[in-house]
Amino acid sequence: MQSKEIYAALAQAFPGAVEPSPEGLAGDPFVCVAPGRLHEIMAYLKNGPDLAMDQLTMISGVDRGEWIESVYHLYSQRRHHCATIKVKLDREAPEADSVCDLWGAADWHEREAYDMMGIRYRGHPNLRRILLPEDWEGHPLRQDYEQPQEYHGIQNDWLQERGATRAIASPTLRPAPETVPERTAMAAEPAKAPAELETEELLVNMGPQHPSTHGVLRLVIRTDGEYVRETWPHIGYLHRCFERIAQEVTYAQVVPYTDRLDYLSSMNNAQAYCMAVERLGGIEVPPRAEHLRVIFSELNRIGSHLLAFGTYGLDLGAFTPFIYGFRERELLLDIFEKVSGGRLLYHYPRIGGVARDITAEIAKDITDFLRIFPAKWDEYNTLLSFNKIFIERTANVGVIPAELAVRYGLTGPCLRGSGAPYDIRKVHPYSIYDQLDFKIALGEGLQGTLGDSWDRYWVRMVEMMESLKIVQQCLDGLPEGPIQTKISRVLRLPDGEAYTRVENPRGELGFYIVSDKKKTGAVRCRVRAPSFCNLSVTHEVAKDCLVADVLAIVGSIDIVLGEVDR
């Protein structure tokens, strides 16, 4: 179904409660629903047989000045269609019904909307801040937000240099103990009769400083000896206010910031952001630039998966694959350096094209890489993939059934490892992917249960080879022509909003941009970060397992904290 048809079906089912988007807006259409009937309509969208919106892509809070919106992007894994539902809320006391009971993914998204925009979700089981500290004051993405001058003795120099006068008191209170779910969970346990051997459960902080949490993720685990009973991920240690910055600067200035979201796949991120802006502004990208974008996105995907492969081995105690992965990644970084000047953050895709054309030398480097890589790939498989110990550690560990994966909004290798064939490059081809021949890598439960850690790992391995094919095809069919469309120096986009999704190495990366024709920057630039959604499933999977399994599971989800915390 097209979104228009979905909206028509909704208007028919709920007469009077659904208001279509005004005419003349650029980008994607949407509907506004009555706040009182939000939950009812959402349940209908999820359970309606023709609609079957089984996946919640994301929830965004948008401050429109007079009112605040809670925006729901929904997706159907069964029918592959999407819809955007909005609910307008009172600015002073924004309150909406929680949809946590319908989609597990809503848990973290609603917490984020509460944290950033102050929307209270009625019925949310655990509505706390997620990215910011518990004792932070204010909701930073609101238009009228003011930064505090001091936080626990940390001075805000930036504000003070600009002579800000309003002093927000330094918070001194820590959160009351009852609000921390781990402690309540421990306290709620019934007192056991004293056994002969008295044992105690331990709450252990794994992270934020821990060798295997891939950055500053904190996992609180409740352990009974070597068994982990529950895991609660805590995020936000790397929050860098991307969405707020994107509101403050112009459209073109956001591009380098997108590099820093998932810093292992900067090419993909910038491409996704540029696609959103191009969609709103109706900007055409020349075919040569599209080819170059795809070449570098796919090379970046190989580089990112190589790192995932290496660090996964590292999590499981195999050090050598890490170095092997880095050996080939080095070749890729050299190529990126030649084309963009950067080895990690490229700022290569630009709005309306790419920054530089490739030279004969770079083309030769890429061809060389394509030639040598398959042999190296076999080496990885000998070393790690089919190692008996590796299989014992990962097969049947952390099984995510497809239903659970969809409910929590998992995408990318985490979803495909469970057997769901959702690859945006195939399902909703963007750029030039519809002209390319490649397969979707799917988990098949080769070594154990479908959707276990080994399957997710194997999907990444197979994807590397598929990316290789894509790059080869793009190189062969690289058209001549310009690499950049002329766009005005100060870009203004028409009123409207657009959501674009691309397949980033970790899953569906989406940019939701709300534009205003009077402004040179976005009203709201929301990122649908795949790692954020993928990580939210952790507490469902990493329970009743061993301590070592927690790392096998978190490692197989392959998060990048830069993207989780934004």
Next chain:
Amino acid sequence: MQDFLDFLQREVIPRIAPPLAAAPDQLVYLAGILAGCLPILAFVLLIALIWTYGERRIAGFIQHRYGPNRVGPQGILQAVADGIKLLAKEDVAPDNADRPLYELAPLMVFTGAFLPFVALPFSESWVISSMAAGVFYILAFEAIEVIGIIMAGWAPNSKWSLYGGMRLAAQMVAYEIPMSLCILTVVVLAGTLNLGQIVRLQGGAFGVGNWMVWPWVSPFATAAFLMFYVGGLAASKRAPFDLPEAESELVAGFHTEYSGMRFAFFFLAEYAAMYVVCAVASICFLGGWHGPGRELLARAGGDPTVRQLLADAVRVRDAQGAWLVWANLWGALSVVGSWVFWKAALYQIVGAAYLLLKSFSLLFVMVWVRWTFPRIRIDQVIYMCLKVLLPFSLLCVLGAAIQTVFFDWSLARWAMSWMGK
């Protein structure tokens, strides 16, 4: 060592220093033991120095990188530099640590790793104490390390340390059993607990053919060797059994909260324990100091023991009218200068070299394994011990017993004597 000390006291001391001859036996033994410890300590340090450097270079080779190559030629002084750095480091201890236990633990671990060397032969007559129950002694004292590590896990009051300590306790205690059973297989075949005797039995056949590990000697010993080696990996907490200090799970396991020299003690102990496992495997299964060509030296030389050497020295000295102090010196020098001494010494040195070569080869495999395999999980570690190694090592002991009773300790020897009949 004891007969050597007896000999010193009876024969040598009265002649060169008469007043000391009245000293009680115990005092002489004590002095002898202290003097004997020094070369072992030096040896343990040397092993650790060689293998910290060696391991990093081998890892570098396996991983397509250089490894340390800056301090000294080819980086051979890297381990020394690391040692100096560790010595100079601040000794940081957590506030809530149980201080006495915290400080005792590294020493305890090091002692546990150090004591087995007392009974461990370095060559045929180079052994501090050739005790009758040498094998038993080594296995027993290796287990002391566990106590130290439990202390190290408990004392710093850190959850990660506690996990590491508990994992190690479970793992080491579990693997002691199959390891001991594997050694028992050899003991049953050889009929002795004395390491020197076990090695002597494996001589002959050009120094190679009679090693316990060969299936034609005893297939049970072959299986026992493989199991002992796997158990040894686990007991010396080497990858893939390095869960107690699994850096990706437990930060650094039981030594998370240790720094500087205290950490270095754990490190030394680890390498010492590795060497002990490899040396015991070489001695019990790989023919110890036997190797091709060594027997030729034995035929050429006399009774090649230290005691004999010293007896020779005394005899030479006596023969030259020995009541002058300088004559003692001359006597000693004349012994060192004699062909007999050098032949005997060479015989020992070649033996020591063979033993070192075998042990180092096994150590190399340990390093190779570490840089190749992922780590296994605690339940898999225990499963492997209790359900795989334990029953099969029991079978080996049983098989060895049957073989000894009905055939001979060496099947090849039995076959030859049978054919001879």
